[in-house]
Amino acid sequence: MSVAYRTVQWNAHKRVYDLVIIAGIGLYLALFMVVGSLVWRGDHAISLMILLIRAFGTCSVVMLHLVLCIGPLARLEPRMAPLLYNRRHFGVATFLVGLGHASLVLLWYHGFGVISPPVSLLASNVQYRSISAFPFEMLGAIALLILFLMAATSHDFWLANLSPRVWKRLHRCVYLAYALLVAHVALGALQSERALIYPTILGAGVVLVSGLHLAAGLRENRRNRQRRVEAVSERWINACNATDIEDGAAVTVTLPTGERVAVYRNGTNLSAISDRCAHQGGPLGEGRIVGGCVTCPWHGYQYRPEDGQSPPPYTEKLPTYRATVNAGRVMIDPLALPPGTRVEPARIDEVNDE
């Protein structure tokens, strides 16, 4: 949450997460070097440098697949949400491993000529009309540039100053980077490596990532339709039974406009706020009330249910909605109030004949 920026807001969970990432990368690289030196030998022997290039390259591809699986997995299975918590560090590590691969490639294939390595990279192969000889390096370079922009803007400073909407759009470019990376491998390594195992692994990765994203998107769409509620009058929307809402939790409804609203119960008080966290758009309706505040399940951002404001000194705000209870049913005014507007909570024992 905002207030005086620090390099990283460390906590025990983040330390463990980062240690696992670093250990995982080290283990992968070591294993690849050992197995690679056993597989590519004799007539197929490759130099240590090329082995290292392949180790870093495949590691970054595997990491990008894992990073891309975390989001939909967390949507499909809430127990996976802790993986989402520090995903940014995973993304930065992916970029750094990719950068290692690119630096080794530049050094090994373009570093010993009379022209500078970047110029050599751009000019050495211009067969853009060929498929088998396509300059696949450029696809990887563009993907790496996108990953750089994402890694470089991963701090919350950027979220606040680019605006959450622009930041989210920028970071959604990871999908484009992924497509470029798949093409980079398909038009590069898969053109020279004839064994069936390589396209099988990459194909399985593509199916896994695409399948998870499609499954999560379709499920979300279905849930939105199921949660859709209709207007009972010009002003009020019939949301749910008041007693359906567990204390400290919420019921999420989709208004006829498509907006999602989380109706939270805090004791006998009911408050309606936007379902979308101001930080990264997390589903607030899937969170809990902790210490009197609605707590986002993704990164723990907190908001007071009655006014949608983060408790001081934090400054994030959410739109709120008027709510009332009528004959045991929770009614919501679908008109979103400006972020941070205080609304007197409806009471669960309230009887309103409006």
Next chain:
Amino acid sequence: MALLIARLIVIVLGGYALIGFIFAIAFVISGVERVDQNATGSTRGFRLIIIPGVAGLWPVVLAKWLAARRGRHAGYIGSATSDMSLHLRWWLVMTPLLILAFIVALINR
């Protein structure tokens, strides 16, 4: 011709990066607190960690610095509607394209 274009691209990108880096140093020393009050009292590590981003997006940051919007915090991310449907549309388009590109690459091996 390819060499000339390559050199031109490298000069343009290199120049952009060099200007960005110099600008980023100046920004983290004297501009960041004017753009974002949360940077007041921030750590040296924070200033170092934003340098690559400032260097990469320096025209955007320069515009913000010139506008000097004080006290700008995270605004609301937007309507709670379109995120997943946009995401779904993206993957509905991208999945067949990925598979098609993959197959074409394999056929042409």
